[in-house]
Amino acid sequence: MRATDLIAPTWPLDQSIAVNPWWKFKEQPYLKTAAELKTVANVNGFASSDFFLALFQQGRITQSSLKQAAARVGVNETPEQLVSRLQQQQAPVSLTLFSAQVDNFRDVHYMRWQEEIVHQISQFCAAHFQSLRPMLGKADLEKGAPLYAHWLDVTRVDYGLSIVLSAPKLRKLLNELPSDPEETITKVQQELDIAPDFEEAFALSCLYDIHGWASWVAYREWQNHTPTGDSYFASHVQQGEMRELLAIRMAWEWLVFTYLKRFDVLLFERSVQAWQKQWLKFDEVVETNRAHLQVVQVWQLALEIEYQLQLESAFKGAKPAEHEDRSPWLQAVFCIDVRSEVIRRALESQHEGIETKGFAGFFGVPLAYQPQGSAMVRSQTPGLLSPALRVEEALERHEVRARVERLNKKARIQTWAQAAPSAFSMVESMGLAYAPKLLRGRTLSHVVNDLSHVKNWRVLGSEDTLAASELADIAVSVITAMSFDRFAPLVLLVGHGSQSCNNLQAAALDCGACCGQSGEVNSRVLAQILNNVEVRHLLRERGMQVPAETRFVPALHNTTTDDIELLDELPQHDFPLPIKDVLGKARALAQRERLVRFEPEKSAWNTEALDKLLRKRAHDWSQQRPEWGLADNAAFIMAPRTWTRGINLEGRTFLHDYHAEKDENWSVLTLLMTAPMVVGHWINMQYNLSVTEPLKFGSGNKVLHNAVGGSIGVFEGNGGDLRIGLAKQSVFDGERWLHTPQRLTVVIAAPQAAIAKIIEQHPDLESLINNDWIHLLQWQQGEPLMRFYQGAWQPNSQP
Known part of the structure; x- marks a missing residue:
C-alpha cells in the first residue's frame, strides 16, 4: 500500500472523536506494524521494558501468564529468561531522514534543519487550512490554490528561512523545484538515490515527520469521500492533497541535500555516507526490531491474559x-x-x-x-x-427571528474582538462586563449547545x-x-x-x-x-x-x-x-x-x-x-x-x-x-x-x-x-x-457459529482479530471463555 494511504484521520477540536492512528495498518499483524513504524518513524507501539517489569514485581503479570503468552506468540523461553531478556536487550533502532542525519554532525549552535522544516511546514499548513480567515495567500485560496503550489509561492518569498537556517543561498534552490508535486516526488527519489524497494518506507518516514498535519489532510479526504460529509470540505478539498503534502516534505529533503552538496561538501559527505549506510540496512533493522518487540509482545499479551482471567473469575462469581x-x-x-x-x-x-x-x-x-x-x-x-x-x-417564526438577531449581535461582538485594530478597545470597553463570569469561574457554554435546550x-x-x-x-x-x-x-x-x-x-x-x-x-x-x-x-x-x-x-x-x-x-x-x-x-x-x-x-x-x-x-x-x-x-x-x-x-x-x-x-x-x-x-x-x-x-x-x-x-x-x-x-x-x-x-x-460467520463476512473484523489488534472471546454462562483466532475456537485458558 502507498504511504499516503496509511495515515488515519484526526477530527477537529469541536468534533473530537477517538481514532486508532494505526487504523490503516490493520491488514498486517500488530507486531509487524510496530516493528516497521519503529524503524521508519521512531514510534513505540508497546510500553517500555521498565513498565512491564514493574507490573511483574507488583504481581499484575505472573509466571503463569508469561508461559501462556510465550506459547501463543511462539517464543520458546522460560519466564526467567523473559525477565532477563527484558532487562538486558537494547532498545530498537530507528532510521532517520537526511535532514535529521545532518543535524547529528552540524554545529550545535545552528538551528536544527529538521526542527525548522517541521516548524515551517506546520506554520504554512495552519495558515493554508485556516478556513475562517486565511492568513497567507488569501487571494490564492479563494481561487482554490492547491496545497503544494501555495507552499511553493509562499516559501519562495520567505527571506527569513535563509537567515534562521544560516543558509544564505537556500532561496535560489527553491526556483529549481518543479511546479508539479508528482514531478517533485520523482526528482527527490532520483537525486537522493532512493532505492525502489525503499520508496514507500522513505515516503512514510517523511509523512510521519509531520504526522499531525498528515492526519488532518487524511480527515479532509475522509470527509470528501463521505456522502453526507461536511459541506465545507466537499467544496474545498483538492484531490490528492496527501500526495502534495508528501511532495512538500520531500522537497525539503532535496533542499537540504542539494544545498550541502553544493555549498558544504565536507558536512555533506559525512552526512550522506551515514544516511545511505543506515537505509541499506533497512530490512535488517526491521527484522532486528521485530525480534526485540516479539519479546515485548509476550509481556503485553501476558498483561492482557491476566486481565481476561480476572474477567472470567468475576463472571463465574456473579450471582x-x-x-x-x-x-x-x-x-x-x-x-x-x-x-x-x-x-x-x-x-x-x-x-x-x-x-x-x-x-x-x-x-x-x-x-x-x-x-x-x-x-x-x-x-x-x-x-x-x-x-x-x-x-x-x-420554533415559531417570531422565535426564529429573535434568535437570528441574538446570534448576529454575538457575531458582531466576536468580529469586533477578533479584528486586530479594535481588539484592545473591545477589551477596555467590555472587559468589566465579563467580571461576574470570571468570578463565578465560568463563561457561557457553547452557543450551539445553548440552542438545543x-x-x-x-x-x-x-x-x-x-x-x-x-x-x-x-x-x-x-x-x-x-x-x-x-x-x-x-x-x-x-x-x-x-x-x-x-x-x-x-x-x-x-x-x-x-x-x-x-x-x-x-x-x-x-x-x-x-x-x-x-x-x-x-x-x-x-x-x-x-x-x-x-x-x-x-x-x-x-x-x-x-x-x-x-x-x-x-x-x-x-x-x-x-x-x-x-x-x-x-x-x-x-x-x-x-x-x-x-x-x-x-x-x-x-x-x-x-x-x-x-x-x-x-x-x-x-x-x-x-x-x-x-x-x-x-x-x-x-x-x-x-x-x-x-x-x-x-x-x-x-x-x-x-x-x-x-x-x-x-x-x-x-x-x-x-x-x-x-x-x-x-x-x-x-x-x-x-x-x-x-x-x-x-x-x-x-x-x-x-x-x-x-x-x-x-x-x-x-x-x-x-x-x-x-x-x-x-x-x-x-x-x-x-x-x-x-x-x-x-x-x-x-453462538460461536454466528460470531464466526460475521467475522468471515467482514474483512476488517477478520484483520483486527487475526492480526492481534483485539482479543475476541465468546461467553456462555457456566462455560469457560472461548477464544476465536485464525478461524478456530479454543478455551482462552489454553496457550
Whole structure:
C-alpha cells in the first residue's frame, strides 16, 4: 500500500472523536506494524521494558501468564529468561531522514534543519487550512490554490528561512523545484538515490515527520469521500492533497541535500555516507526490531491474559438475578461509554426494580443537528457512520427571528474582538462586563449547545419532515436493538456530556458516538419519537406493545460531576423511591468510586467534600484534569445486563446489552460488531498510543496548548507539528500513568457459529482479530471463555 494511504484521520477540536492512528495498518499483524513504524518513524507501539517489569514485581503479570503468552506468540523461553531478556536487550533502532542525519554532525549552535522544516511546514499548513480567515495567500485560496503550489509561492518569498537556517543561498534552490508535486516526488527519489524497494518506507518516514498535519489532510479526504460529509470540505478539498503534502516534505529533503552538496561538501559527505549506510540496512533493522518487540509482545499479551482471567473469575462469581421476572419500575438506557458502568451499578444497587441498559450514545438515531436560524449543521453520529436524518427545533417564526438577531449581535461582538485594530478597545470597553463570569469561574457554554435546550423537534429526511410511519420505523429499529422486552413506567434515555472550562479538548470528553458532542439532542429527539401518540399506535399495529403509561424522558449524565439531569418532566406515578433521591445517591456512589480509583489519597474524604471538589473542577479555568475520561478502558462486553449485574467492572468496560435469543438473523450482532465494537477499538488504541508514544500520538502539555485555525487542532506552544491525540494530563497524574495500555478484549454472549460467520463476512473484523489488534472471546454462562483466532475456537485458558 502507498504511504499516503496509511495515515488515519484526526477530527477537529469541536468534533473530537477517538481514532486508532494505526487504523490503516490493520491488514498486517500488530507486531509487524510496530516493528516497521519503529524503524521508519521512531514510534513505540508497546510500553517500555521498565513498565512491564514493574507490573511483574507488583504481581499484575505472573509466571503463569508469561508461559501462556510465550506459547501463543511462539517464543520458546522460560519466564526467567523473559525477565532477563527484558532487562538486558537494547532498545530498537530507528532510521532517520537526511535532514535529521545532518543535524547529528552540524554545529550545535545552528538551528536544527529538521526542527525548522517541521516548524515551517506546520506554520504554512495552519495558515493554508485556516478556513475562517486565511492568513497567507488569501487571494490564492479563494481561487482554490492547491496545497503544494501555495507552499511553493509562499516559501519562495520567505527571506527569513535563509537567515534562521544560516543558509544564505537556500532561496535560489527553491526556483529549481518543479511546479508539479508528482514531478517533485520523482526528482527527490532520483537525486537522493532512493532505492525502489525503499520508496514507500522513505515516503512514510517523511509523512510521519509531520504526522499531525498528515492526519488532518487524511480527515479532509475522509470527509470528501463521505456522502453526507461536511459541506465545507466537499467544496474545498483538492484531490490528492496527501500526495502534495508528501511532495512538500520531500522537497525539503532535496533542499537540504542539494544545498550541502553544493555549498558544504565536507558536512555533506559525512552526512550522506551515514544516511545511505543506515537505509541499506533497512530490512535488517526491521527484522532486528521485530525480534526485540516479539519479546515485548509476550509481556503485553501476558498483561492482557491476566486481565481476561480476572474477567472470567468475576463472571463465574456473579450471582444470578433474584428478581429477573419482576417488572422494573425504572429503566435507564446509558451510552456504552466506560464511565457509565460505574453509575449504572450505583443506580441498580438501590432497588431490584431499577434496570439499566447500554447502547451506543447516539441512541441509534444517526442525525445531524441544524439549529433554526443558522446555516451550521453539526453531526451527532459516530465517525464511522454518516447522518441519515436532520433535526431542528420546532420554533415559531417570531422565535426564529429573535434568535437570528441574538446570534448576529454575538457575531458582531466576536468580529469586533477578533479584528486586530479594535481588539484592545473591545477589551477596555467590555472587559468589566465579563467580571461576574470570571468570578463565578465560568463563561457561557457553547452557543450551539445553548440552542438545543428545547422540547419540541422537527425530524427531516432529505427534504421534508418525516411521516409518522417513518418515525415508527426508527422506533422499531431502536427498541429492537436496545433489547427491550418489557417497559417500566419511566424510561430514562441518558445521553452524556462533560463539563469543563478553558479546555480546548473538551469535545474529547463528550460523547464519541455523537461525534464529540453532548448526547442531549439525540436523547431529546428519540424521546419525542417514542412518546408520540401516533407512533405508539403504529407500533401496536406492528405487534410491539409499549404500555400507555410508559414515558420516555430524556436525561443527561454529566461525566465530570456524575449528575443526571432530567430534561423533561417526570410522569405522574407512585414510584417506590423518589426519582431525584435515587439519582442523587447514585451520583454520590459513583463520585466516590471513580475518584478514589484514580486518586486513592482521597478515600477518607466525606461525600460533601468529594462533590464540592468535582464541581469546582468543572468550573475551574486552571483545572488541567477536570475528569479522567475513558482512561484505563480495557474491554467491550455484549451480553444481557442480567449476566453482569452486580459485578464490579471498575469502570473499564464498554457495556452493550445484547440478547442472542432475540436476534433471529444476527442483524443486531452484525451491527454491534461492525460499528460500536470498532469504535471501542479506536478509543482503546488512541488511549494506548497516547501512553506508549505521547510525542507523536499524544498532544503534549495541555497548559501550552494554542488553538490552530479555530478548531483544526492544537500546537504545543507556538509551533512544531499539529498535535493530535490526548494531552498528557488526560492519562498521567504527574507521578503515574492512569491508563494501562492493553489491547481491547471483546466478550460476546452469542453462538460461536454466528460470531464466526460475521467475522468471515467482514474483512476488517477478520484483520483486527487475526492480526492481534483485539482479543475476541465468546461467553456462555457456566462455560469457560472461548477464544476465536485464525478461524478456530479454543478455551482462552489454553496457550
